[in-house]
Amino acid sequence: MKRIAVLGMPNTGKSTFFNRFTGSHAHIGNWPGITVDLMLATVKLGHELAEVVDLPGIYDLRGLSEDEAVVQRFLETTPVHLVLVVLNATQIDRQISLPLQVLQLGVPVVLLLNMVDEAARFGVRVNPEILSDRLGIPVFPISAKYGAGYPKAIEAITEVLDQQDHPIQVNNISQQLPAELPSNRTLQTLLADAVQMPARLSDRWSSRLDRILLHPILGLPIFFSAMYLVFQTIYAMGTPLQASLGDGLEWLKLNALEPLLANFPAFLRGFLIDGVYEGLGTVAAFLPVIFLFFLCMAIVEDSGYLSRSAFLMDALMERLGLDGRSFVMSLMGFGCNVPALLGTRVMRSPGLRMLSMLVIPFSLCSARLNVFIFITSAMFAATIAPTVLFSLYLMSFAAAILTAALFKGKFTTQEPLVLELPPYRLPTLKQILVRAWCEVKHFWIWSRRFIIVGVIAIWLLNNLPTNVPSASSQTLSGLLGQTLQPLFAPLGINAQLTIALFFGFIAKEIVLGGLAVIYSQAAESDLAGTIAQQIDWVQAYSFMLFTLLYIPCLSTIAVLKNEAKSLRFALLSVGWSLGLAWIASFVFYQGARALGF
Missing domain, CATH: 3.40.50.300 (P-loop containing nucleotide triphosphate hydrolases)
Known part of the structure; x- marks a missing residue:
């Protein structure tokens, strides 16, 4: 070939x-x-x-x-x-x-x-x-x-x-x-x-738009308003598609899978249906939402607006020891932290690269987005859920800013930013559809192996030993949850959510599938109802806050170590993210309870 x-x-x-x-x-x-x-x-x-x-x-x-x-x-x-x-x-x-x-x-x-x-x-x-x-x-x-x-x-x-x-x-x-x-x-x-070539390339439309979108006062509010509109669009269009796909997967389970496996041994039948199918099906139901997210981000990037956001944020980033490229890489991390970390290779300054790699894992990646969309849909009204999700994006920015402010003295740089602003372009429908499809396909192929391993492990922990009730305190998962409870109880995170967080260390895609296995609920509505009965919105937000800030996933840690050529740097990233996640969730949960929520 x-x-x-x-x-x-x-x-x-x-x-x-x-x-x-x-x-x-x-x-x-x-x-x-x-x-x-x-x-x-x-x-x-x-x-x-x-x-x-x-x-x-x-x-x-x-x-x-x-x-x-x-x-x-x-x-x-x-x-x-x-x-x-x-x-x-x-x-x-x-x-x-x-x-x-x-x-x-x-x-x-x-x-x-x-x-x-x-x-x-x-x-x-x-x-x-x-x-x-x-x-x-x-x-x-x-x-x-x-x-x-x-x-x-x-x-x-x-x-x-x-x-x-x-x-x-x-x-x-x-x-x-x-x-x-x-x-x-x-x-x-x-x-x-x-x-x-003319003496000067001119684009009147780009110049006129830049006067507004790059305005020193209005530019940033317009950008964050545009991102908020993206989340509103995702919810408005994605929720019905997500519900339809979830219903289709439930119908397939009841009418095809269960009759097909009816004569299988109970343990194997439970493993295939309650473990593998429910875990994968719960995550698959969110693929339409992920598709819409990448579709919107493709429009933002291909239109030329993403480069403008780097320009807008450069002054703030410079005060934090970063630059506009670091902000762009963090936005790329909304899709997946791994390629965003690889993207820092365009930076020649070692200090700038290291500091950028330290803040990128706080970007709310698509795997975490899965979890947050489900939890917000289950615990908050449809009119409030987009605002709650947007607040988590703001928290990811706040975590990145705090990290950069604290560590900029350790990772210094003098490299100037050279940024070329392309003209505004209107992406074609085919262009953004192909882009979104490729991203979703990559997300599913990349995450599927982790999901399968994770949900199988969680199901086995939930059902071993076989002589005790499934998912009870006597199972391996129950013992694990009880062991970790002293650490997570002050955050309002119960034993079931603790187990999901534990396996989320492997990959955040496992969290949602793990919850489906832990609660033995395949249908999204049933799982949402079960969780809503066990926790309130304060506990739910504390759980999402911890999920947002703690260790991204093993793949991210592996890339961090490889790119930094330093195990010490990777351990620093892990320790800092764990500590920040615990402190943030503790302050929120205890503060909310003190205020009577």
Whole structure:
């Protein structure tokens, strides 16, 4: 199978092209010798299959950031048949140096000039034939967003790939590249007559919107209002879909699964239905809500507003020893903390990276979102639930700010923020749907293995030994809950919730499935009713607060240790998050009780 590497600078639409090129076939894969997982996909080009690898966005093949080092190691350890370089056509004068570097490595290259729709709007004109003659490689203007020029480019990619019988191994990139980039005069000569650019790129709509959205006083209130609107939308649209899916799973259990397993031994039947099916089904019922969350975040990110939020928060972040990139990585952590931690590789300052990695785990990830949506729906009225959920997001920001303020003296940085604000863009429906679908698929595939292991372990603890009542104080889970109760009783967290928290250390996805197993309730409404009878809203909020702040999951801890190259740093993160979670929940619960709630 032939191999294609996709390379480009950040904000060139490289990921949009990769998604269009590969469809929904992309998956995360671990590459030998590479310390970060890469996006991989297999596509059919002509009569043969090709493996496509999406490399991190970089500015310079000789760079010093972790992402640039990842690209260097990949090209030096992995033979490739073809490199696709994706540039932003509106910034070709600043980005042409990257394909020039790739050409010096002696690998076959196809240059894709993306965002030609924006280039035309800005008055940028490119003659691909002239540029192709001067570079000696195929050059194609495309719009990965709308598909313009895409079929012709794929045809040329297929043709070039057919001509490559053997992959090319790159050796020692640093020695093959010159010490300095080509001079401005060299680049101007290369682009003369091939590219016509106005003296100044102007976008009146972006300028007008920025006057409002980046206003020094109104900017932040507008941003947090927009995020609050996202949560309201998730609840308004997601709750009916969630209920319908939950009812469908319950119907499947009653009418198909239970009759099918009726003759199985009681212990095995209980294990399959009350353990595996109920645990997985409870989490699966929330996939529509997760889909809506990623859909909304795709709109925020692809529209260009996410970069603005980094700009808005940079002044505050700087006082905390961070910068706007740290804020963006924290927002990425709303999906999953793991890729957000990997994203800190774009930071060259070790102090900035370490401090950013310390605050990112407090981001309310999608796994915790599952738990909070369920608890808020069970314990609060529909008119109040979105506000409660929004308060948890604010608490995650508060925890991150407190952490940065306390530890900024230990992890110092002098690295300035260089931030490029892209023009505002209206994402296409297909673009955001594919993005949301890929994120949900990755979430489910990633979390499923943890959920299965977790709910099986909880069910066994709930049903062993077999000579005592299930989920009673005599079972292993009951004994575990009683052992930990002195630590959690001051927080208002009962024995059942304590067991769920204990297994949530493995992965937060297990918490909700674990509750379904602990309370032996498959239907979401039955589980919600059972929990609502045992605890009040103060205990529920204390439980959610602890879930928000304590150890994210084993995967996050493993990435922290790997990225920081320090077990001591990982233990610091674990100890601090546990301590902060206990103190915050204790203060809230005891304070609420003192006030008579």
